[in-house]
Amino acid sequence: METLAPASTCRNARIRIATDRPTAFIDITDRLEALVIGAGLRMGLVSVQSLHTTTAIVVNENEPLLLADFAALIEDVAPREAAYRHDDVTARQVNVTPDERVNGHAHCRALLLGPSACLNVVDGKLQLGRWQRVFLAELDGPREREISVVIVGECAR
Amino acid sequence: METLAPASTCRNARIRIATDRPTAFIDITDRLEALVIGAGLRMGLVSVQSLHTTTAIVVNENEPLLLADFAALIEDVAPREAAYRHDDVTARQVNVTPDERVNGHAHCRALLLGPSACLNVVDGKLQLGRWQRVFLAELDGPREREISVVIVGECAR
Amino acid sequence: METLAPASTCRNARIRIATDRPTAFIDITDRLEALVIGAGLRMGLVSVQSLHTTTAIVVNENEPLLLADFAALIEDVAPREAAYRHDDVTARQVNVTPDERVNGHAHCRALLLGPSACLNVVDGKLQLGRWQRVFLAELDGPREREISVVIVGECAR
Numbered sequence: 001m002e003t004l005a006p007a008s009t010c011r012n013a014r015i016r017i018a019t020d021r022p023t024a025f026i027d028i029t030d031r032l033e034a035l036v037i038g039a040g041l042r043m044g045l046v047s048v049q050s051l052h053t054t055t056a057i058v059v060n061e062n063e064p065l066l067l068a069d070f071a072a073l074i075e076d077v078a079p080r081e082a083a084y085r086h087d088d089v090t091a092r093q094v095n096v097t098p099d100e101r102v103n104g105h106a107h108c109r110a111l112l113l114g115p116s117a118c119l120n121v122v123d124g125k126l127q128l129g130r131w132q133r134v135f136l137a138e139l140d141g142p143r144e145r146e147i148s149v150v151i152v153g154e155c156a157r
Numbered sequence: 158m159e160t161l162a163p164a165s166t167c168r169n170a171r172i173r174i175a176t177d178r179p180t181a182f183i184d185i186t187d188r189l190e191a192l193v194i195g196a197g198l199r200m201g202l203v204s205v206q207s208l209h210t211t212t213a214i215v216v217n218e219n220e221p222l223l224l225a226d227f228a229a230l231i232e233d234v235a236p237r238e239a240a241y242r243h244d245d246v247t248a249r250q251v252n253v254t255p256d257e258r259v260n261g262h263a264h265c266r267a268l269l270l271g272p273s274a275c276l277n278v279v280d281g282k283l284q285l286g287r288w289q290r291v292f293l294a295e296l297d298g299p300r301e302r303e304i305s306v307v308i309v310g311e312c313a314r
Numbered sequence: 315m316e317t318l319a320p321a322s323t324c325r326n327a328r329i330r331i332a333t334d335r336p337t338a339f340i341d342i343t344d345r346l347e348a349l350v351i352g353a354g355l356r357m358g359l360v361s362v363q364s365l366h367t368t369t370a371i372v373v374n375e376n377e378p379l380l381l382a383d384f385a386a387l388i389e390d391v392a393p394r395e396a397a398y399r400h401d402d403v404t405a406r407q408v409n410v411t412p413d414e415r416v417n418g419h420a421h422c423r424a425l426l427l428g429p430s431a432c433l434n435v436v437d438g439k440l441q442l443g444r445w446q447r448v449f450l451a452e453l454d455g456p457r458e459r460e461i462s463v464v465i466v467g468e469c470a471r
Contacts, residue, residue: 051443129208286365
């Protein structure tokens with residue numbers, strides 16, 4: 001009896017989300033799992049990348065009070081009401097748009113949290129621990145947001 | 158004379174670690190290097206992903222006083238003794254377990270540090286600078302912990 | 315009419331940068347885009363990894379006042395003038411070099427920001443949103459720095 005060698009595969013998708021608050025954590029785990037199944041991925045990586053400078057991708061427990069704790073922590077580290085030079089349109093010399101938002105705090109929070117996560121897939125399953133979920137962290141909503149997903153690895157031939 | 162084209166490869170492994178303190182940085186670099194050699198990987202990526210919501214994967218120097226400095230910094234940013242709503246079991250509505258730990262600080266620290274690292278391999282070697290080492294950051298120990306590793310790229314045929 | 319199946323590819327490169335200040339954000343997006351084109355990558359991942367313990371890779375807007383805001387934030391979180399045990403050469407027992415730098419703050423900042431970014435490529439293009447740029451964050455310059463880049467995925471056959 002012979003097993004066919006697996007074939008390498010590479011797929012991509014976009015996830016679109018309309019957020020409804022200034023700060024929010026939107027659980028995208030189910031959508032990522034559906035993409036892994038749709039790609040027929042057996043083993044490999046799922047790279048999840050936000051396409052914005054005021055959002056992040058984070059992984060932790062989907063427990064609302066915890067997410068509120070973390071929202072309070074980032075408010076403490078980069079307060080919304082602090083003075084950011086990025087928000088001084090009289091001093092700004094690049095990238096000034098007509099609809100410029102007061103969002104220096106959100107950029108700083110995004111820099112701390114990071115724009116992406118690279119997740120493992122084994123036996124066709126996203127490798128997540130019992131409490132792990134994947135979130136888009138909205139840091140300057142409400143906005144229309146977009147996430148790029150690339151899947152690389154082996155599928156069954 | 159002809160060189161055979163390399164073959165694409167994809168492998169996975171688990172690393173298990175029993176931690177012995179509340180906060181600890183466990184150097185897993187040697188284990189990752191052994192996995193790269195075992196897979197015969199010539200060039201590609203090693204994705205190292207913690208499967209817990211109160212651990213992280215970090216990369217820096219294995220110098221005990223530095224790691225103590227960093228432990229002090231995260232205690233400053235997310236103090237163990239601060240009030241986390243996640244730790245108020247009378248208010249919690251989801252995911253409450255019989256052995257619920259008081260660990261809001263550890264979740265917040267894990268969210269800041271991130272659950273994973275994606276490392277490069279070239280010429281069969283993990284690409285790390287002179288002082289770089291890879292650590293499991295235990296943030297709510299002592300516990301039994303598990304790390305998923307996926308290796309993708311090219312091996313010699 | 316038949317489409318040829320794509321071939322899997324894996325390439326690597328190094329980016330070298332001489333930084334000229336203690337803290338700096340060097341935009342490496344154009345160099346990464348040139349590497350993607352040079353590799354003929356159609357779809358896949360670009361893993362960008364700093365090889366130092368006092369630098370990081372970050373993704374955000376290339377707006378000088380914002381980058382100054384973020385430099386101020388990390389100075390707040392891990393002040394240069396704070397007391398780091400890593401900087402006490404009388405207490406240090408490992409990795410002490412003759413030219414040891416006073417850089418505990420820079421290590422701590424690097425630990426918070428992370429050493430790498432994994433970026434998506436689709437249709438031959440680095441997937442970056444309108445304002446997203448990729449930076450080497452220098453945290454203990456001026457220094458000679460080196461970044462490892464590994465590209466995996468599919469190229470046109």
